[in-house]
Amino acid sequence: MVSTVDNLQQSLSHIRDDSMAKIVTIPWSNVNYEKDIFNALIWSRWILRVLGIWPLVFPYTTKIEKILATISFSVCVSALSFLLIPMTIYTLSDQTVTSDKIKMLGPLAYVVASVMKYLVLVIRHRSIRRCIHVLSVDWRAVQEEYYRTIMIKDSVKGHVLSKFCITFIYCGGLCYNTVIPFLSRRPDNELNSTVGPVTYPGFDIIFDLRFVPAYVFVFCAQLFSSIIMFNITTAVCCLAAMFVAHACGQMGIVMAKVENLVQNVQSSHMNSKHRIAIIVNHHVQALRFSARIEDVLNELCMVEIMESTLIICLLEYYCLMEWHNNDGFAIMTYIFLLTSFVFNIFMFCYIGELLTDQCSKVGHISYEIEWYRLPGKTAVDLTLMINMSHHPTKITAGKLISLSFSSFGNVLKTSLAYLNLLRTVV
Numbered sequence: 001m002v003s004t005v006d007n008l009q010q011s012l013s014h015i016r017d018d019s020m021a022k023i024v025t026i027p028w029s030n031v032n033y034e035k036d037i038f039n040a041l042i043w044s045r046w047i048l049r050v051l052g053i054w055p056l057v058f059p060y061t062t063k064i065e066k067i068l069a070t071i072s073f074s075v076c077v078s079a080l081s082f083l084l085i086p087m088t089i090y091t092l093s094d095q096t097v098t099s100d101k102i103k104m105l106g107p108l109a110y111v112v113a114s115v116m117k118y119l120v121l122v123i124r125h126r127s128i129r130r131c132i133h134v135l136s137v138d139w140r141a142v143q144e145e146y147y148r149t150i151m152i153k154d155s156v157k158g159h160v161l162s163k164f165c166i167t168f169i170y171c172g173g174l175c176y177n178t179v180i181p182f183l184s185r186r187p188d189n190e191l192n193s194t195v196g197p198v199t200y201p202g203f204d205i206i207f208d209l210r211f212v213p214a215y216v217f218v219f220c221a222q223l224f225s226s227i228i229m230f231n232i233t234t235a236v237c238c239l240a241a242m243f244v245a246h247a248c249g250q251m252g253i254v255m256a257k258v259e260n261l262v263q264n265v266q267s268s269h270m271n272s273k274h275r276i277a278i279i280v281n282h283h284v285q286a287l288r289f290s291a292r293i294e295d296v297l298n299e300l301c302m303v304e305i306m307e308s309t310l311i312i313c314l315l316e317y318y319c320l321m322e323w324h325n326n327d328g329f330a331i332m333t334y335i336f337l338l339t340s341f342v343f344n345i346f347m348f349c350y351i352g353e354l355l356t357d358q359c360s361k362v363g364h365i366s367y368e369i370e371w372y373r374l375p376g377k378t379a380v381d382l383t384l385m386i387n388m389s390h391h392p393t394k395i396t397a398g399k400l401i402s403l404s405f406s407s408f409g410n411v412l413k414t415s416l417a418y419l420n421l422l423r424t425v426v
Contacts, residue, residue, distance in 0.1 A: 030148055033140045040135060040155050040246065043162045043238040050231050051076055051118070056125035057132055079225040080118065083111050083200065090202025100201070102422075103321075106314035107200055113307035114229040117236055120299050127296045128239065134289050135246050142253075150256060151249040158245030165237035165347055172340030173230050175333045177223050183329040198222060236300050237347060243293045244351045244395070250286035251358045254279060255365045258385075262370050276381045283362065283385055290355060290393035301348055302398030308345040309411050312338060313418040320423075345411055352395040352403025363389025 030036065041058075048054040052073030055061040061069075090096055091104045121128070142148045181197035198209065199222050207214045257279045315338040322330040363386040371379040394402045401407055 030140065030142045036139045037136050040242060043159065044242055047231050047235045047238055051235060053121055053125065057128040076228050079228045080115050082221055083225045084115060086202045086206060087111060087200055089205060106311050109307060109310050110229065113303050114232045116303050117300055118232050121235065124296055127292065131243055131292050131296060138250060147253045147256065150252040154245045154249035154252060158241040161241040161347055162238040165344065166234050168340035168343045169230050169233050172337040173226055176337050177226050179333045180330055240297055240348060240351050244355050247286060247290045247293060247355055248358045250289065251362060254283045254286060254362055258365050259369060262373050273378065276378060280384060287393060290359065294393065294395055298396050298399055301395060301403060304345065304348055305397040305401060305411065308341055309414050312341050313415040313422065316419045317422055346408055349403045349405055349408035353405050356392045356394050359392030360389050
């Protein structure tokens with residue numbers, strides 16, 4: 001009887017040991033991946049829903065969401081057309097004086113750029129969908145809590161950039177649409193006019209602004225259309241920040257694996273070649289994702305570079321004009337708007353610099369580890385990653401201009417050069 005009990009206890013102990021061994025060998029899985037994906041996409045989801053693009057880039061949407069997106073898309077197109085057509089007619093009209101044309105050129109350029117970015121977002125929806133799919137798969141496939149922490153840390157950086165972008169764009173834009181029409185000085189010939197002030201002139205061709213309901217409709221429609229343009233600008237910023245932050249997180253995981261390579265090879269029975277293969281495979285996947293980001297953003301960044309260079313130049317010119325007119329409210333509004341555009345282009349250049357720097361760090365980390373302690377010729381395999389880091393991924397504007405801190409300085413220099421040319425000509 002005693003021997004039977006002893007045998008049973010030994011069997012239970014073996015079963016318990018085997019089960020514990022199985023528990024240890026089971027890899028860690030991210031049970032919170034749905035929450036992580038939701039948090040990573042939160043800013044882009046809301047803004048793209050407003051623009052009616054979200055069902056195009058995220059396949060798991062309901063029929064109600066698709067119907068609402070179709071309505072939102074139609075409203076956005078109508079709002080952009082509502083601004084674009086009268087402003088273009090007013091700017092190209094022979095009855096408009098040169099000073100008014102120059103003053104109208106900045107807002108018109110912003111509207112045209114917004115329309116172009118909106119079209120690019122719609123045309124590139126498949127590329128954006130693939131990037132979101134890769135992002136979702138990476139959050140599901142993360143295998144260690146520490147790696148998840150790295151991804152969350154970089155995702156938070158993307159959220160901070162998105163918040164700053166939204167704050168600057170909306171504050172500057174809303175000030176321009178509310179402060180300037182009512183608080184800035186109006187010409188002498190308009191002081192006794194019964195036409196109410198509007199942000200964008202030229203709508204009196206279509207509407208009788210002396211009629212109060214028509215004036216209220218035009219003013220509210222202009223404000224609503226401006227908010228749509230702000231959403232387009234912030235959508236591009238949020239997408240860029242989200243994708244680059246995720247790519248930086250993947251590069252951070254690669255660097256963490258490289259730093260722990262020597263210790264893991266010595267403490268584990270897993271073949272060193274197999275561990276190197278896992279790291280290289282993860283590095284290749286991160287580089288492919290970075291290349292997809294470049295495919296999504298290069299056209300959008302080209303529009304941003306051209307738009308920001310022209311509008312920054314014009315805003316500087318508007319500040320000088322209002323300085324001569326002693327209009328303090330207009331100067332403050334233009335300066336705030338100028339700051340928002342400078343920050344916007346700086347954010348794109350910072351994102352490009354961040355991705356390039358993160359890709360380059362992989363090579364430095366691969367060399368700084370104790371690679372001489374690796375068995376056999378395993379260390380030679382690290383040269384592949386070091387060579388790849390010598391040619392880091394870069395976000396370009398139309399595959400012509402690499403976005404970096406130096407290109408940010410070039411944008412400011414170019415805008416100043418155009419400002420001097422504009423002052424000389426006008």
